[in-house]
Amino acid sequence: MLDIKASVYTVSIHLLPNINPFALLFFLILSFPSPGAKNGVKGEAAASDDELTSDVLSHYSSASESTSVVEEGTGSEQVDEQTAQEETEDKLKLCIDNLTDKSAKTRLAALESLRQAFSSRVLYDFLTERRLTISDCLERSLRKGSGEEKAASATVFALLCIQLGGGDEAEEGFKMLRPPLTATLSDSSASIAARQSVSNHMKFVNDLIKSLALLESVFMSSYPNGEGVLPTPKPGSAGLHTAALQAWSLLVTICPTSRLTVLLSHHLPKLQACLQSSDVNYRIAVGETIALLVELGREIDEEFEVEDGESLCECLKSLATDGNKHRAKNDRRKQRSIFREVLHYIENEDFTEEKIRFGVENVYIDSWVRRRIYDAFKEILESGVRDHLQFNQLLRDIFGLGPPLILDAAVKGNKISRFEKHLFNSAAFKARTKQRNKVRDKRADVM
Numbered sequence: 001m002l003d004i005k006a007s008v009y010t011v012s013i014h015l016l017p018n019i020n021p022f023a024l025l026f027f028l029i030l031s032f033p034s035p036g037a038k039n040g041v042k043g044e045a046a047a048s049d050d051e052l053t054s055d056v057l058s059h060y061s062s063a064s065e066s067t068s069v070v071e072e073g074t075g076s077e078q079v080d081e082q083t084a085q086e087e088t089e090d091k092l093k094l095c096i097d098n099l100t101d102k103s104a105k106t107r108l109a110a111l112e113s114l115r116q117a118f119s120s121r122v123l124y125d126f127l128t129e130r131r132l133t134i135s136d137c138l139e140r141s142l143r144k145g146s147g148e149e150k151a152a153s154a155t156v157f158a159l160l161c162i163q164l165g166g167g168d169e170a171e172e173g174f175k176m177l178r179p180p181l182t183a184t185l186s187d188s189s190a191s192i193a194a195r196q197s198v199s200n201h202m203k204f205v206n207d208l209i210k211s212l213a214l215l216e217s218v219f220m221s222s223y224p225n226g227e228g229v230l231p232t233p234k235p236g237s238a239g240l241h242t243a244a245l246q247a248w249s250l251l252v253t254i255c256p257t258s259r260l261t262v263l264l265s266h267h268l269p270k271l272q273a274c275l276q277s278s279d280v281n282y283r284i285a286v287g288e289t290i291a292l293l294v295e296l297g298r299e300i301d302e303e304f305e306v307e308d309g310e311s312l313c314e315c316l317k318s319l320a321t322d323g324n325k326h327r328a329k330n331d332r333r334k335q336r337s338i339f340r341e342v343l344h345y346i347e348n349e350d351f352t353e354e355k356i357r358f359g360v361e362n363v364y365i366d367s368w369v370r371r372r373i374y375d376a377f378k379e380i381l382e383s384g385v386r387d388h389l390q391f392n393q394l395l396r397d398i399f400g401l402g403p404p405l406i407l408d409a410a411v412k413g414n415k416i417s418r419f420e421k422h423l424f425n426s427a428a429f430k431a432r433t434k435q436r437n438k439v440r441d442k443r444a445d446v447m
Helices: 035-039 044-066 076-098 104-120 124-128 131-144 147-164 168-186 192-201 205-222 237-252 257-276 280-300 309-320 329-348 368-391 393-398 418-441
Strands: 007-009 029-031 354-358 361-365
Touching (some): 076 131, 104 131, 131 147, 147 168, 147 368, 205 237, 257 280, 280 329, 309 329, 361 368
């Protein structure tokens, strides 16, 4: 069994009434180390692929720098930029070809190269022409590859969906890869790493109830038994339960009110018991899910209250001040920080707003749902998340940013006055508030 440390998240787009309905699909977000780095891949083929990855990323870095400011002068710089772009595309084509190589090491290295390239830059035009070829290769890896290769393929497919957006192009890929993803998640004998990497991918609006049920079948095995005792987790199961729970919680955000009410009453009491789990990451996921569910409950009914709220708050206080020495110091610090926020929200209905800056724009994280969405993209896109926020239409739609801004050299260089920035941010804030008020007034029934 491959030991791959992974964290899986999904993306809910329920705040976008004007987007293509297919964009309500949830995209698997998986982060794990490079197969070569993890397992010590050596040899000429592995070294060659590592160099290829480095070359691809260096080209994207230089291309990003060259396009950060509007150029003036001769056309030689434009020629250099075009040449760099062509070289990068040639290297990406080679990576795509390597997806069908007989060597598993070569395929894994190619997947890692594509993962890094897809997360670094927006490649819509390039990938649109090759989406079927890439999807076909990924399907083959998901059906016949090892657990590690399946996990890597699911990651690249998630990034491919982010690149293509919520239109027909992404829908074709989902239809092609849904069967092997479903089969992997349902197979209890499959690799934990593979199941964990696809657990968040079962989010299709047309089969919302089935997807919820499939994910529930995974993480509900961590619920207490009839006597209220938590089961002893099997090795590797905590990560799988965490991934499935986080996927499920975001699917819940697009449930119609009638279904959401049933889920809240059934799962909240069981999740409270899971706060005593022995795994710190699962405890944190449970705490965040409880906060998210309470937030959704309060959107339905302003008088919504958690059953046995006093007991829940006492448990949250204990976790927010946990000083047990048998826990790792970093785990204690992380746990205390998260549960202080959860407790503060449960008691005071107050969420600490966070502002994410990129270029001259900002994204406001003002709810548990929006935090999950942003963290999900940040996890998979890593340092490329700001580039995608600027130029990826899918992300801009999700966060209500509108079309990509076309800025002149002065603005790109942040050479605008503070007053102008204030006006820009104020307009963005008003538009965001107006959009969210519409959602609060009338929850869309996507069923």
